[in-house]
């Protein structure tokens with residue numbers, strides 16, 4: 001069993017919320033969805049299903065590199081519009097900014113900067129132009145965490161671009177997006193059916209998602225799938241593990257054998273997802289940093305997580321269910 005000892009950054013929760021309290025909680029998210037901040041990198045997303053035909057969608061994204069001229073902003077917009085249509089919740093775990101074109105950066109190149117960022121207040125412009133782009137979708141964003149491109153800016157230039165963007169989006173739209181950590185948890189908690197005012201109904205199903213922006217090199221042959229074996233050992237409570245950073249894409253299930261207190265043996269699964277992001281830097285392979293270092297072409301996109309409620313008489317597929325598909 002995992003050690004249940006709390007870390008110093010985790011606040012103690014007083015009691016689980018009743019469905020009435022959940023519905024009344026203030027939240028900017030669409031549909032029957034509400035969010036609670038438990039600590040700086042633990043967020044609960046609560047959703048109530050009213051029928052078995054209803055879907056609850058989550059868009060999992062990383063590595064937008066939004067300000068990079070090679071960012072496929074058209075694809076970003078397509079997925080954001082789909083998220084709006086589906087009342088989806090968006091969780092983004094870093095490298096939303098590229099932020100490599102300041103005059104302070106030796107890697108800066110005059111060919112690699114968008115015209116809207118060619119000004120003396122480069123970092124301010126990154127935040128204001130990103131706010132303009134994401135503001136129509138602010139109600140769909142739940143959590144935004146930093147990647148190494150944002151933490152590098154904090155380290156060298158003492159500004160947290162993730163916090164600045166969240167702050168500005170919240171100020172300009174009234175949304176209540178939360179910043180997350182470089183790694184953190186989103187616990188999805190579910191209820192089914194009508195609420196009975198005054199009657200306490202505890203959460204009827206939950207799924208734990210652990211995100212980490214990612215680390216390490218490109219791993220051109222294994223694509224980083226070896227990390228799933230390590231993470232499966234030290235993140236035992238996650239049903240879903242999401243990472244980005246290498247701009248690879250895969251869905252990698254790890255099936256485990258378990259036993260109940262009654263002695264019943266069963267299998268469960270930890271699902272590892274690598275989201276590719278939106279930067280297209282190979283193109284025709286003519287040249288550039290990525291080509292010169294032998295970088296391969298990379299996929300673009302994100303992942304859709306769809307939840308639904310099943311009333312099947314088969315216990316194995318009863319209650320909260322989910323599947324993952326590629327956002328293309």
Ligand SMILES: [Fe+2]
Nearest residue numbers: 063095245246
């Ligand atoms: Fe990245």
Ligand SMILES: [Fe+2]
Nearest residue numbers: 095147148245
């Ligand atoms: Fe990264």
